[in-house]
Amino acid sequence: MAKLPPMKETFEKLLGHIELPQIIRVRQKFDDSILQNEKEYLTTLLRSKGLNIKAGNRIAITCGSRGINKYTELLHAICDFVRSLGAEPILIPSMGSHGGATSEGQKELLAHYGVTEESMGAKILSSMETICLGTTEAGVPVYIDKNATECDGIILFNRVKAHTSFAGTIESGLCKMTAIGLGKQKGAETIHSFGIENMSRNIKDAFILASKKLNFICGIATVENSYGKLREVHVWKKDEILLEEEKLLRHAYTLLPHFYTTGADILCMQQMGKNISGTGLDCKAIGKYVFQIDLGGPRFKSLCVLDLCDDSDGSAYGMGMAQFATRRFYEKIDFAKGYINSITAKSIYSNQMPVIMDTDKLALQATANCLRLPGQETSMVFALDTEHLEDIYMTAGALANVPEESKKFVETIGNFFQIPFDNDGNLTLFKG
Numbered sequence: 001m002a003k004l005p006p007m008k009e010t011f012e013k014l015l016g017h018i019e020l021p022q023i024i025r026v027r028q029k030f031d032d033s034i035l036q037n038e039k040e041y042l043t044t045l046l047r048s049k050g051l052n053i054k055a056g057n058r059i060a061i062t063c064g065s066r067g068i069n070k071y072t073e074l075l076h077a078i079c080d081f082v083r084s085l086g087a088e089p090i091l092i093p094s095m096g097s098h099g100g101a102t103s104e105g106q107k108e109l110l111a112h113y114g115v116t117e118e119s120m121g122a123k124i125l126s127s128m129e130t131i132c133l134g135t136t137e138a139g140v141p142v143y144i145d146k147n148a149t150e151c152d153g154i155i156l157f158n159r160v161k162a163h164t165s166f167a168g169t170i171e172s173g174l175c176k177m178t179a180i181g182l183g184k185q186k187g188a189e190t191i192h193s194f195g196i197e198n199m200s201r202n203i204k205d206a207f208i209l210a211s212k213k214l215n216f217i218c219g220i221a222t223v224e225n226s227y228g229k230l231r232e233v234h235v236w237k238k239d240e241i242l243l244e245e246e247k248l249l250r251h252a253y254t255l256l257p258h259f260y261t262t263g264a265d266i267l268c269m270q271q272m273g274k275n276i277s278g279t280g281l282d283c284k285a286i287g288k289y290v291f292q293i294d295l296g297g298p299r300f301k302s303l304c305v306l307d308l309c310d311d312s313d314g315s316a317y318g319m320g321m322a323q324f325a326t327r328r329f330y331e332k333i334d335f336a337k338g339y340i341n342s343i344t345a346k347s348i349y350s351n352q353m354p355v356i357m358d359t360d361k362l363a364l365q366a367t368a369n370c371l372r373l374p375g376q377e378t379s380m381v382f383a384l385d386t387e388h389l390e391d392i393y394m395t396a397g398a399l400a401n402v403p404e405e406s407k408k409f410v411e412t413i414g415n416f417f418q419i420p421f422d423n424d425g426n427l428t429l430f431k432g
Contacts, residue, residue, distance in 0.1 A: 031254075034230065075120060196346075218235055219240075267300035323355060
């Protein structure tokens with residue numbers, strides 16, 4: 001990676017006079033229902049379904065690259081259930097082109113979440129090799145992980161939620177896990193090549209084709225509450241998956257965390273990363289997109305991102321939505337991983353480089369300087385990331401943009417205060 005030259009002194013002289021507005025802590029209220037005893041609950045559901053698993057079977061279990069709440073606990077319960085029937089669980093990394101589109105990289109991503117052969121007591125068969133099952137009526141070839149097809153059955157396991165970059169009756173869930181996750185880099189690139197506007201239909205059609213060719217034992221779908229905590233687990237037989245997933249997606253939409261304000265001049269996110277969202281930040285939550293589409297959301301004139309999550313494994317996919325970022329962010333980037341994701345997804349804007357500033361304070365001052373108008377105060381919103389939108393900070397201008405009907409869901413805490421930075425210019429709002 002090319003080293004950035006020293007810039008701090010230069011830009012402190014240029015931007016040091018820029019005063020940032022005061023902010024106030026804001027608590028946004030969302031659904032907080034939580035599923036208790038999740039392992040026991042899932043095991044009971046699995047037993048009640050009378051699944052066709054025989055002693056000696058090798059059962060593939062899909063493992064994704066997202067930070068699903070209670071992921072290891074639920075995955076362990078699935079493995080234990082398969083073993084209780086005398087069968088062998090086989091873990092299949094199912095994450096398209098993530099992990100640098102390499103078998104070892106995808107296995108390492110699972111290890112980030114605590115999923116290893118030792119922790120699960122199950123083999124992990126990680127390979128990028130696929131086979132083509134056929135072609136949909138729209139002419140889309142459907143690729144599936146070769147190791148999975150060689151098992152006696154497949155259990156699809158994933159979270160159902162709104163996708164960040166497209167909308168339809170099917171978005172993120174078990175169908176997408178089949179078409180793109182199990183499709184590995186080849187399948188992901190193929191599906192994306194037919195256009196983001198056709199994603200929902202093509203994912204659905206790919207799943208229908210795959211379900212005719214493969215022995216899907218069942219689908220296990222989770223839904224999280226607005227705070228990213230496990231709310232529900234569902235187990236569906238093969239012929240139930242499509243209809244039930246469409247229904248669950250509509251339900252999941254009602255649980256999405258979001259900003260109640262209609263917008264502001266600047267949105268400052270403390271961090272972004274692939275573990276938070278496929279696009280680093282949830283596009284629908286921030287109203288910014290990696291494709292040239294508009295699926296709604298609040299209107300923020302500029303996005304400033306301060307850090308890249310360690311669990312993102314160096315992928316800064318989605319940083320093209322931001323106008324400003326920090327040196328700390330830049331130095332964590334593994335450009336190859338993000339670029340592979342961009343090329344696979346046909347998303348040419350997703351990895352464009354934001355303007356890089358040495359410190360959090362300079363990044364915010366630079367952003368404000370580009371937007372400020374004489375005699376007007378810059379409106380700003382601060383959040384940790386798009387998975388954690390319950391406790392945020394707003395300026396008076398952003399707070400004034402909360403619609404009347406939403407004010408009952410917004411509580412201000414304390415008084416307005418100056419934006420806090422440490423001696424190195426790092427924002428301290430979300431420390432500790």
